[in-house]
Amino acid sequence: MRIAVAGGTGAVGRRVVAALVASGHDAFALTRSSGHDLTATDAQPALVSALAGCAATIDVTSVATTSSATSTRFFGAVTGNLLAAERAAGVPHHIILSIVGAVEAPAAYYAGKKLQEDLVMASSGGWSILRATQFHEFAAQMVEQGRMGPVQVVPTMRSQPVAAADVAEVLVEIALGEPRGLDRDLGGPQEENMADMVRRYLAATGQKRPVLEVPLPGPWGHALRDGTLLPGATARRASQTFADWLAAL
Numbered sequence: 001m002r003i004a005v006a007g008g009t010g011a012v013g014r015r016v017v018a019a020l021v022a023s024g025h026d027a028f029a030l031t032r033s034s035g036h037d038l039t040a041t042d043a044q045p046a047l048v049s050a051l052a053g054c055a056a057t058i059d060v061t062s063v064a065t066t067s068s069a070t071s072t073r074f075f076g077a078v079t080g081n082l083l084a085a086e087r088a089a090g091v092p093h094h095i096i097l098s099i100v101g102a103v104e105a106p107a108a109y110y111a112g113k114k115l116q117e118d119l120v121m122a123s124s125g126g127w128s129i130l131r132a133t134q135f136h137e138f139a140a141q142m143v144e145q146g147r148m149g150p151v152q153v154v155p156t157m158r159s160q161p162v163a164a165a166d167v168a169e170v171l172v173e174i175a176l177g178e179p180r181g182l183d184r185d186l187g188g189p190q191e192e193n194m195a196d197m198v199r200r201y202l203a204a205t206g207q208k209r210p211v212l213e214v215p216l217p218g219p220w221g222h223a224l225r226d227g228t229l230l231p232g233a234t235a236r237r238a239s240q241t242f243a244d245w246l247a248a249l
């Protein structure tokens, strides 16, 4: 099967491409580094030809921001471009990876995720939405993005993290089947505290930096710490713990 992976070089995207290729599929990444800026107003012609013959597109693009304006601009443009190009190229299945709790707290980065979900749900073709919790790899992303001088700043945040590899496996399973609409949520095996995850990640990678846990103000900050991001009772639970993931680094 020919499958396009928008964001196919990212934390989850590269695992999706690798898993598809390993099982004999013709999977390829659509990213700026492969010549496709999916936010560009002139992205269409090249996208339509890249998507020719695809059975599905998996969108795992992302933008590093806490601004709701930046996030909605990014996910609005990427989703609009992909859906229009898929219509023109006859791609029957659009898959996105959303976040457990994002729709309940549509502020900051999550405002863009809510818009992305809304656009996909309103689209005329087949679609699937998988909502997952934070990846174990999110601790590393926090370290990259949350450094303030000598200190590592982390918002107070409850999470039940899941390995990006486990998320990739479910995305592949979805892409190889019929559109599911809104699928069951996916989370990891146990709840963690994000500041603690970052401390353990820093220690495991030999980095010495104090971690400052900060409760963020406003509805978004509240949602991060009040359990909104935790998976419900009906969610699928992947088996790899954060400790297992750290041990395998």
Ligand SMILES: NC(=O)c1ccc[n+]([C@@H]2O[C@H](COP(=O)([O-])OP(=O)(O)OC[C@H]3O[C@@H](n4cnc5c(N)ncnc54)[C@H](OP(=O)(O)O)[C@@H]3O)[C@@H](O)[C@H]2O)c1
Binding pocket: 006, 007, 008, 009, 010, 011, 012, 013, 030, 031, 032, 033, 034, 036, 037, 038, 039, 059, 060, 061, 062, 063, 097, 098, 099, 100, 113, 132, 133, 134, 135, 136, 137, 138, 141
């Ligand atoms: N990280 C988490 O904990 C987590 C949890 C649940 C759901 N999610 C969702 O999963 C998705 C992937 O997250 P991630 O953490 O794997 O992302 P990531 O590692 O930040 O990777 C982002 C990908 O998007 C591509 N990209 C960025 N801007 C682009 C543009 N203008 N045009 C084309 N491609 C672009 C990047 O490639 P280039 O830079 O080469 O363009 C890269 O391949 C996101 O939608 C996120 O909301 C993430």
